[in-house]
Amino acid sequence: MLKNKKILYTVAIILVILPLFFMSDFRLSLLSKFWVFAIAAVAVNILWGYTGILSLGHGAYFALGGYAMAMYLKLKAQPLPDFMDWSGVESLPWFWKPFQYLPVALAMVVILPVALSLLVGIPLFKSGTKGVYFTIISQAITMILALLFISEQGYTGGTNGITGFQSFLGYQMNDPMLVKVLYMISLGVLILVLLFNRYMIKSYGGTIIQAIRDRETRLRFLGYPTDWFKIVSLATSAAIAGIAGALFVPIVGIISPSSMGILASTELAIFVAVGGRATILGPVIGALVVNFAKTSLSESMPDFWWYFYGAVFVAATLVFPKGIIGFFNGKENRKWKPVVPKWIKFNFQK
Amino acid sequence: MQEIISSLINGLSISSILLLTALGLSIAFGMMGIINFAHGEFIMIGSYSSYIIGMYVIKNDSWSSLILSFILAFSLAAFVGWILERLIIRHLYNRPIDSILATWGISLILQQTAKDVFGANNVEAHIPSILTRGIAITPTISIPYNRLLIFIFCIVVCTSVYFYLYKTAKGRILQAVMQNRAMAACMGVKVRKVYSQTFAFGCGVAGLAGVCISMLGSIGPSTGQNYIIDTFLVVILGGVGGLRGTILGAILIGMLNPFIEYVTSASTAKVIVLTLVFIVLQLKPAGLVPLKDRTID
Numbered sequence: 001m002l003k004n005k006k007i008l009y010t011v012a013i014i015l016v017i018l019p020l021f022f023m024s025d026f027r028l029s030l031l032s033k034f035w036v037f038a039i040a041a042v043a044v045n046i047l048w049g050y051t052g053i054l055s056l057g058h059g060a061y062f063a064l065g066g067y068a069m070a071m072y073l074k075l076k077a078q079p080l081p082d083f084m085d086w087s088g089v090e091s092l093p094w095f096w097k098p099f100q101y102l103p104v105a106l107a108m109v110v111i112l113p114v115a116l117s118l119l120v121g122i123p124l125f126k127s128g129t130k131g132v133y134f135t136i137i138s139q140a141i142t143m144i145l146a147l148l149f150i151s152e153q154g155y156t157g158g159t160n161g162i163t164g165f166q167s168f169l170g171y172q173m174n175d176p177m178l179v180k181v182l183y184m185i186s187l188g189v190l191i192l193v194l195l196f197n198r199y200m201i202k203s204y205g206g207t208i209i210q211a212i213r214d215r216e217t218r219l220r221f222l223g224y225p226t227d228w229f230k231i232v233s234l235a236t237s238a239a240i241a242g243i244a245g246a247l248f249v250p251i252v253g254i255i256s257p258s259s260m261g262i263l264a265s266t267e268l269a270i271f272v273a274v275g276g277r278a279t280i281l282g283p284v285i286g287a288l289v290v291n292f293a294k295t296s297l298s299e300s301m302p303d304f305w306w307y308f309y310g311a312v313f314v315a316a317t318l319v320f321p322k323g324i325i326g327f328f329n330g331k332e333n334r335k336w337k338p339v340v341p342k343w344i345k346f347n348f349q350k
Numbered sequence: 351m352q353e354i355i356s357s358l359i360n361g362l363s364i365s366s367i368l369l370l371t372a373l374g375l376s377i378a379f380g381m382m383g384i385i386n387f388a389h390g391e392f393i394m395i396g397s398y399s400s401y402i403i404g405m406y407v408i409k410n411d412s413w414s415s416l417i418l419s420f421i422l423a424f425s426l427a428a429f430v431g432w433i434l435e436r437l438i439i440r441h442l443y444n445r446p447i448d449s450i451l452a453t454w455g456i457s458l459i460l461q462q463t464a465k466d467v468f469g470a471n472n473v474e475a476h477i478p479s480i481l482t483r484g485i486a487i488t489p490t491i492s493i494p495y496n497r498l499l500i501f502i503f504c505i506v507v508c509t510s511v512y513f514y515l516y517k518t519a520k521g522r523i524l525q526a527v528m529q530n531r532a533m534a535a536c537m538g539v540k541v542r543k544v545y546s547q548t549f550a551f552g553c554g555v556a557g558l559a560g561v562c563i564s565m566l567g568s569i570g571p572s573t574g575q576n577y578i579i580d581t582f583l584v585v586i587l588g589g590v591g592g593l594r595g596t597i598l599g600a601i602l603i604g605m606l607n608p609f610i611e612y613v614t615s616a617s618t619a620k621v622i623v624l625t626l627v628f629i630v631l632q633l634k635p636a637g638l639v640p641l642k643d644r645t646i647d
Contacts, residue, residue: 054447127632132385132446136582137627143579144624147617262579266454273451306462313455317448318441 016187025179032179032251034291035186036244041271041283042193043240048269049278050206051233052213053131057138058241059265060145061113065242066255067149068112070162071096072105073249077166087154096155106246113242114235116141121234125227142265146257161256168250182251189247190284193240197280200236209233210278241268273316276323285324352491357608363497363566365604366504370559371577372584372596373511374552380591380641381528382545384442384449388434389581390574391460392553395430396423396560397475397569398468404476415476419564423557431553435546443545457574464571472570496565503562507555512593524548528591528641580607587627589637598638602626 019031040062048054074081080092098104120141124134149156156162171178200206208229211219220226249255258264267290275286290312298305320327375389400419407418434456442449477496515521526534527544535541563573580603588599603623610619630638 054450056450123628123632127635129631129635132450133586133631133635135447135450136385136586137624137631140579140583140624140627144617144620147620151615151617266451269451303462303466306458310455310457310459310462313458314438314452317445317452317455318438321448 032183032186038284038287039244041287043237044268045272045283047237051209055138057142059260060142061238061241062245063260064112065109065245068108069246069249070255071099073165083157089154109246113238117238121231125230149257163254276325360608361605363500365600369600371581383444387453388457390578392427392556393560394574396557397564399423400561400564401475423561424554427557428550428554432550435549472568475564500562589639591641595639
């Protein structure tokens with residue numbers, strides 16, 4: 001693509017560090033939120049762009065990581081959270097108690113999403129359900145998880161979620177320095193995740209999962225246990241999404257069941273689709289572009305925004321299937337071209 | 351005893367609604383390899399048709415408003431479905447994952463259109479007042495008329511679809527296209543036309559389900575979203591592309607939900623139903639009654 005990638009990367013690094021010095025706190029925290037969504041989009045991309053499985057339920061993993069962090073922050077602010085008081089829960093439930101300690105909370109940020117993904121992924125992948133069924137079931141799971149969290153108001157804060165934090169890492173919540181610190185942390189984690197992504201693609205596991213995306217049946221006949229590779233890919237993706245969720249909480253100050261809703265989960269997929277599916281930077285670009293459009297347009301035209309947003313979905317699949325990065329990668333990548341005439345599709349030709 | 355009877359009747363009417371919705375979805379997936387996430391919005395179109403008829407066309411309390419609602423719902427939903435198929439869906443054959451995203455976008459657009467035209471609040475559709483009462487079997491137990499009507503209507507629709515699919519020539523052509531479209535095309539079947547008509551028909555039936563829903567309660571722009579996930583579970587559970595599988599799936603999911611809800615809470619019922627779907631998928635990954643196919647993919 002561009003001749004000298006090193007120059008491009010240096011310029012990019014400078015561009016993303018500049019806001020620390022020039023942007024207002026409000027915009028800085030907004031941009032930090034965009035980086036967090038970019039991390040979650042990279043997680044979806046690992047599963048979709050590289051393993052070929054679309055999960056429209058990643059909001060569940062994102063929110064589980066978020067709730068783990070939120071429980072820790074809430075217990076720092078109030079030994080007995082206020083919503084428990086309102087719901088008649090007399091003392092801290094046993095499963096809240098470990099979250100007083102930061103190492104436990106940090107471990108749970110990764111363990112909870114991975115546990116859910118294993119609970120879901122192992123039965124589904126081992127029985128060989130089709131990718132599409134997995135997509136629909138992942139949606140059902142995230143919807144039901146949201147319903148569960150909403151109904152157990154005493155334990156999870158219900159529809160309002162968990163909010164009202166006081167401090168994070170020694171900074172008070174309204175400290176302007178915290179905004180800058182969070183920006184650096186979210187950007188740093190994003191860069192780490194991108195480097196992990198780059199390393200993973202070229203590794204043994206990464207090659208196998210890309211082969212799963214392209215020709216899974218052939219791989220199975222060659223003897224590879226594709227179900228386990230898919231399970232591990234899902235678990236990795238869930239862990240990264242959980243980390244993103246944990247970062248989301250101090251930046252935005254709240255976690256609620258709407259973060260695990262169907263709309264939020266589908267948005268992650270559209271970030272990946274808009275930016276470019278099987279690319280490293282695609283999800284980041286997609287997350288930035290879509291969120292930027294969302295914040296600027298949905299305030300000025302709140303009703304019309306939904307027409308535009310829906311059109312983005314349609315355009316990302318019909319007109320620009322390779323996304324923004326694909327658009328710049330060469331004219332032949334711009335529009336999806338069928339290999340055989342569109343209306344004759346045998347079962348074994350994909 | 352009243353609770354058991356009302357759970358039973360609730361379950362039957364929910365199963366009927368799920369069946370009507372899932373039929374179009376299942377056939378669309380089995381035939382064209384696309385998943386239509388905007389199906390909930392066709393339900394919504396149907397509900398709003400009954401609202402329109404009640405508000406603007408027939409103000410008195412008669413059965414003709416119901417019949418007109420059904421006709422308008424079917425025609426409007428089928429028409430919108432036909433347009434959708436010609437504009438967008440036909441570029442997405444055999445790309446189920448892309449069709450999920452594209453139709454999700456369409457569903458956002460349709461929901462916003464409904465909000466702009468009818469307002470974001472829920473509205474009540476006008477139904478003949480006889481339907482608000484019920485049969486009293488004993489002095490303490492009664493069966494509401496509207497749910498009974500939904501159930502009977504669903505049986506009528508299913509019987510007609512069964513008759514059409516398995517006893518008429520056009521129905522056989524439809525089955526042929528579903529099983530082996532290339533061969534059907536070689537025999538002279540206009541496959542594209544069959545696709546458009548089937549998709550439109552599926553959407554029309556979803557519109558009819560919308561009228562049924564409007565008989566049960568208030569409707570709004572997000573009415574479709576309440577039923578869409580359950581409908582997909584029905585399609586997955588029952589197996590794609592067939593009447594029998596869809597009926598089985600609809601009965602299972604429609605009946606289990608109210609009964610489990612009676613014992614525990616609504617969200618626990620959904621968890622249990624989803625777990626059951628999981629278990630069934632373990633044993634039969636393609637659903638209870640899959641389309642018989644000799645290829646491995």
